[in-house]
Structures are given as C-alpha cells and as structure tokens.
Amino acid sequence: MSGHSNGSSNGSTAADTSKPVPLWIGGKEVWTDTTFDVISPSTGEKLWSSSSVSVQEAARAVDAAQAALKTWRKARPAEIRTILLKAADIFEQRKDELAGYMKAETGALDNFADFNTHTTIENFRDVAGRPANILGAIPQTATAGQGAFVFKEPYGVNFGIAPWNAPYILGTRSFLYAIATGNTVVLKGSELSPRTFWAIGSVLKEAGLPDGVLSVIYHRPEDAAAVTNSVIENTHVKKVNFTGSTGVGAIIASKAGKELKPVLMELGGKASAIVCEDANIEHAAFQCALGSFLHAGQICMSTERILVHRKIIDQFATSLQAAANKIYSPEGDAPVLVAKPGVEKNKSLRSDAVAKGAKVVAGDIDTHEASAYRIRPVIIRDVKKEMDIYHTESFGPSVSLIAVDSDEEAIEIANDTDYGLSGAVFTESLGRGLKIARAVDSGAVHINSMTVHDEASLPHGGVKKSGWGRFNGQWGLEEFLRLKTVTYLEST
Secondary structure, eight states, X not given: OOEEEOOOSOOOSOOOTTSOBOEEETTEEEEESOEEEEEOTTTSSXXXXXXXXXXXXXXXXXXXXXXXXXXXXXOOHHHHHXXXXXXXXXXXXXXXXXXXXXXXXXXXXXXXXXXXXXXXXXXXXXXXXXXXXXXXXXXXOXXXXXXXXXXXXXXXXXXXXXXXXXXXXXXXXXXXXXXXXXXXXXXXXXXXXXXXXXXXXXXHHHTTOOTTSEEEEOOOGGGHHHHHHHHHHOTTEEEEEEESOHHHHXXXXXXXXXXXXXXXXXXXXXXXXXXXXXXXXXXXXXXXHHHHHXXXXXXXXXXXXXXXXXXXXXXXXXHHHHHXXXXXXXXXXXXXXXXXXXXXXXXXXXXXXXXXXXXXXXXXXTOOOSSTTBOOOEEEESOXXXXXXXXXXXXXXXXXXXXXXXXXXXXXXXXXXXXXXXXXXXXXXXXXXXXXXXHSOSSOOEETSOSOOOOTTSXXXXXXXXXXXXXXXXXXXXXXXXXXXXXXXXXX
C-alpha cells in the first residue's frame, strides 16, 4: 500500500466527496491505494470510499509526531490558546458541514449531531485557557542546603483511539488535553466514520496547528490488529488513550501493558437510574426515556436499567411510555443503529428476556423493519438476574424496568454490574440523593437528570470495567503530564 499527498496547505474547504477520504499525516492529506467503502446506516447504501492506513504509513505518522514534539513541547500557553480558540471558531463556522458528515456516516439525528458540535466547540474554548494554570512544586527536602523542583512535563507522542458514536466529542478529547500539555498525537478514528474524523484534522490544520502535532488515520476492519499493535509497539509512543467497548479496551490495555506504556480507558457502561418514591414522576420519566433512547441508546452513558420504587412503578411505567413516544414516535421511522450486529444483539437480548418471563411495557420485540440497520425502542419490565439483558450492555434502544422496595435494594442492583461509568438518582430530597449517589460505584451520578452527561469542566471517566483515568477540565490535562523531580545543592 502506498500513500501520496496532494500537498494541501490548509484543508479549509469542504470535503470533495467524489474522492476517497484522505488521511492526515504530518499536516498533509494522504490518499492510499488501498481503500474501503463507507456505508450509510440510514440507507444501507455506499456513501463514499476512504483511504486505509498501512503499518508503514502509521509509522510515518508517529515519526511526524516525534519530529514535531521537539518544538511543540516548548509551546507557550498563549500560542496554544490562540490555536485552540481559532479551532473553536472554525468549528462553529463549519458546524453545518461537519454535522452533515456525522449524520451521513453514523445515522445521528439533528439534535445529537448539534449536541456533538456544540460540546466540541465548548471543549476547545474551555481547554484553551487552562495550560497557563499548570503548576509544578518546590517541596522541602530532608537535607540542609538542598532544594528541589517538581516539574510537570508532557509524555511525548500519544496514541488516541476514538469511536464513531460521538465522533467529534470523543475524537477531539482523545488529543485535545494531550496537545494542550505539549504532547503530540496520532489519532486513530473509526472506520465507520472516517470523513467525520478527517474533518477534525481539517479544522486543526486550518487553525494553524503545526504539522505533525496531530495526525489522523483510519483503516479497513481487517487491518485493525496489525495497525494498532504496530503503533503501540512503536518506541516513540509513550501513552495510549482509548474510548470504546470493554472487550476491545481489554485487548488494547493488555498490549500496552506488555509494552509497559500507561493507558487512559473510557469503556462500556450499564448505567442505572434510581427513581425514589418521592420523585417527580413526569420529570424522572422523561429524563429516563431520554437517557435510554438518545442516539438510539448508542452512548456509553445510556440508561440501561431503571430501578423504580414499587409504590410508584405502575404510574411511572405509564409516564415512561408516554415520554418514549415523544422521543421516537411509534408511527415514525425506527431509529438507526450504526451497524447490523447491534440490531441483532438487541433482538437477542429482548427475546431472551421475554422467554425467561420479562414483560414488554412499550414497543414490540417482533417488529420487522424495512432496514436491517433499524430497530424500535423497547421497555422491558420484571427483568431478573438470569436474563442476559440484566448484565449485558445493549448499546441500543432497549431498557429494563425493575421494581425495588428500598433505596438499599436499588443501590445493590445498581452496583451488581461489572461496569461503573454513569448513573442517576431521582428524588425531591437532595440529602437522600447525595446519600444514594455516594453509595453507587460509578465515575459519575446525576441527581434529577439523565445518565448521559458530559461537559467540559467536569471530570469524565469510569470505575471497574468502565475504565480508569479522566478526561475534561484540569483533570484531563493532568492525565497527560508526568512528574520529574530535580534536586540541587545550594553550594558544593
């Protein structure tokens, strides 16, 4: 596989969709002889083809990052701020174009695409001013006449791997905190949405980010192991971050561990929403429906289980069904999932639950859609531990409704999972909500709002098999800085 560059200087114009999606390597658009087709999940038809990176071209991207590191690690906060603020402005100016790529490649609806572009713009602006606040330390030492400095320094070349489901938010954060702290990055985007990831590279190029500080690559599915392993093994790569499924995350963490390289992991979830008997039922029902069915449930923070006090569960179920119908009308088109296996997985989870005694509250598990990429939202009641859906992340529009008799039982069920990314509690008592939130093993718990919540100034990440490490805010910057201790004697 050979690559060729067009020598593009700024990448500021909209994509030419008649040509394959190029890679970004060392600040240049690179087309490869080997390509793969990108299919629209909304229509099932080919959108365009994309260049596919080879092991050799991935190594070129790492080399470009290593070369850029020599000067970028010395970039001053004002320079970083100028570039990131300009990137935010460009993103805002091009948001309709960029949202269009995301909607075409992932099947996202307008509201979720708008949420992605808006949040990404806010992330750029939030991070822009933070590097000036990175502080080291001058600790006391045990020896008289000796002093010490503790410096915070970039790791070097980072390898970021981002998924398709929220490509602008998750793709941008995989490099944003790293480059803001003087690192350089090779970003590997999903093969399901390469044009969307190309757009991220285009924005940063237009904003004036020096060549090599960020390269953006993608590849055919069959090349995943070879390309990913080669980059992790590369001696120039010093840290890896991955957002995606727990299964793939375990493979990448294992590989990075063998290479003794640190990783930041944001993985799957099985978020529970706990609805207490004193909750505002209408509000809780709408927030739970939104948390379950936003982007057809294809969000790692999606509400998977709703744990409702038995005293109110019948009233809540009625309200939840009405709220769900507002999000996806039963008379309208079924929501789109990005790939056919996701549809089959949700069908299997639903059928298994019903066969083992669960009841369908809303929706129809036997509905057949015109497209293999579509499936209707379903709410299933009386889910038990022996059902696959109790433990398995659906990553689709399937939610379980479970009755509980106490806060303690709700907490026990919420914690009865390998995951711990997000959660929610609905109650009119803040004290009660805080007590429950503190007892739930999760990276975040949201009182009186849905489980899907991500904003620039709040740390984001999970516990247990949902991963470790944090993106966002000052915590995100600290993830990409390592400490160096320097001591000195005042006289010799």
